[in-house]
Amino acid sequence: MSHTLTKLDLPTLQTDLENATAQQIITWAAQTFGPGLVMSTSFGIQAAVMLHLVTSIAPSIPVIWIDTGYLPLETYQFADQLTKRLQLNLKVYQSPLSPARMEALYGKLWQQKDVESLNRYDQIRKVEPMQRALKELEAIAWLTGLRRDQTRHRQNLKPVDLQGNQYKVLPILDWTSKMIYEYLTAHDLPYHPFFDQGYVSVGDWHSSRPLTAHDEDERDTRFHGLKQECGLHLPLSPEAGQSLDSSSL
Numbered sequence: 444m445s446h447t448l449t450k451l452d453l454p455t456l457q458t459d460l461e462n463a464t465a466q467q468i469i470t471w472a473a474q475t476f477g478p479g480l481v482m483s484t485s486f487g488i489q490a491a492v493m494l495h496l497v498t499s500i501a502p503s504i505p506v507i508w509i510d511t512g513y514l515p516l517e518t519y520q521f522a523d524q525l526t527k528r529l530q531l532n533l534k535v536y537q538s539p540l541s542p543a544r545m546e547a548l549y550g551k552l553w554q555q556k557d558v559e560s561l562n563r564y565d566q567i568r569k570v571e572p573m574q575r576a577l578k579e580l581e582a583i584a585w586l587t588g589l590r591r592d593q594t595r596h597r598q599n600l601k602p603v604d605l606q607g608n609q610y611k612v613l614p615i616l617d618w619t620s621k622m623i624y625e626y627l628t629a630h631d632l633p634y635h636p637f638f639d640q641g642y643v644s645v646g647d648w649h650s651s652r653p654l655t656a657h658d659e660d661e662r663d664t665r666f667h668g669l670k671q672e673c674g675l676h677l678p679l680s681p682e683a684g685q686s687l688d689s690s691s692l
Contacts, residue, residue, distance in 0.1 A: 451475075453604065460602040465496055465614040468602055472584055472612045473501045479583035480612075481534075483507040483573070486514075486522040487645050489623050491529075491632035493588035493615065498529050504586075506531045507576045511568040512542040513647040517636045524633065534580065536572040553649045561650075577609055584610040590618055 460468055472480055482497050482504055484490050497504060508522065526533050538545070545552075545567060552564040577585065585606075590613075591598050603612050615623075627634055637645045645651045 451603070451610070453601075456603055457601045463602070465618070466500065468612060468614040469497055469500045469586065472586060472603075472614075473504075476584040476610070479581060480586065481505045481507055481577070481580055481582040481584070482586035483509070484588075485509070485646065486518050486525065486635070488635045488638050488643065489627065490521075490588070491525055491634065492623055492626050493586075494525060494529055494531065495630055495632055496614065496626075497586055498531065502530070503532050505534050505580050505582075507573065507580070508533060508535050509569050509572050509576070510535050510537050511647055512537060513568070513649060515637070515645065515648045515651075518645065521633070521635050534576060536576040538568050538572055540567055551649075553647070574607075582609050584612055586612045586614065588615055589613050591616055592619065 460471070463471070480501065482493070484494055484506055486508065494506070498506075522533075525531065540548075549560075549563065552560040555561075576582075589600060591600065600613060600616060602614070602616050603610055605611070626632070635645055637651075
């Protein structure tokens with residue numbers, strides 16, 4: 444059964460939801476979009492917060508995980524742990540281009556340390572699989588755990604907006620690191636094991652590192668500090684390419 448994109452009064456909704464709690468936003472999304480609602484996770488440092496929040500309200504929601512094939516061993520183990528504990532309806536998507544084949548055709552793109560190569564890597568391993576997932580799951584709305592304090596691009600985000608053919612719903616947009624920690628503690632949830640090694644953000648093994656005293660921003664620990672977004676959360680528009688090339692997002 445095909446899900447139909449609901450036409451929403453976005454300006455009014457954005458105002459109404461600006462001061463809503465995360466639980467209220469998730470409940471609204473579940474009621475509004477029904478089976479057309481999905482969520483995504485990277486099984487990153489604090490992934491358990493969004494996974495617990497959302498599945499407490501919508502237990503059977505499809506959970507999209509883009510497996511790049513280059514995640515640390517600990518991430519795969521963490522994902523397995525959370526999937527079993529929270530009984531996630533996990534939907535794993537990967538690039539049709541295997542890591543070995545990609546490296547044979549393009550080399551080790553992450554070692555080239557230029558934005559064009561990193562963008563090609565992200566398009567192949569992350570953006571294309573995510574767009575395919577959204578299409579195959581007939582998603583009309585997408586819940587994700589973006590926060591305003593993560594990147595400069597995210598400071599201007601709204602709790603609900605259109606991105607391409609889907610609505611993007613951000614229930615913890617205004618949460619702080621302290622609120623995240625308190626939620627993890629209150630619900631006895633695990634965080635990614637790399638947290639104890641000084642990581643504040645974790646992605647692929649070759650493009651993530653611990654935070655140092657010389658970093659001006661937490662996202663400097665990703666993509667060699669050349670960019671702050673992987674492309675999954677940038678608008679699908681003519682400006683998207685420029686945004687991907689910008690290190691000031």
